[in-house]
Amino acid sequence: MNYQLRRIGIMKTALFFCFLHVLVGLAAGGIVAVNSLLDPDAESLFRLGAWAVAVFPLMNAVIGFAAGALIAWMYNTFAGKFGGVVLELEEV
Numbered sequence: 001m002n003y004q005l006r007r008i009g010i011m012k013t014a015l016f017f018c019f020l021h022v023l024v025g026l027a028a029g030g031i032v033a034v035n036s037l038l039d040p041d042a043e044s045l046f047r048l049g050a051w052a053v054a055v056f057p058l059m060n061a062v063i064g065f066a067a068g069a070l071i072a073w074m075y076n077t078f079a080g081k082f083g084g085v086v087l088e089l090e091e092v
Contacts, residue, residue: 001089005087007079008072008076014065014066014072018064025057026053032048036048036050
């Protein structure tokens with residue numbers, strides 16, 4: 001059975017990307033915070049310290065939401081003109 005994906009929900013996709021980017025931001029912020037604790041004389045990025053745990057997830061959430069919305073909107077636009085992704089499914 002072949003099915004064609006014609007449309008992606010923009011808000012749901014944006015929220016999903018936002019969630020994934022928050023997780024990445026938490027990991028990156030944690031790494032930066034630990035590095036700043038281990039080397040307090042570090043330069044530039046590592047001066048953020050514990051703030052990185054708050055700043056990175058928020059920054060990544062905004063970027064992830066915007067990227068998800070843009071990707072879903074682009075898919076919907078181009079799928080309408082050129083056809084969507086064709087999925088071949090089988091019953092199990």
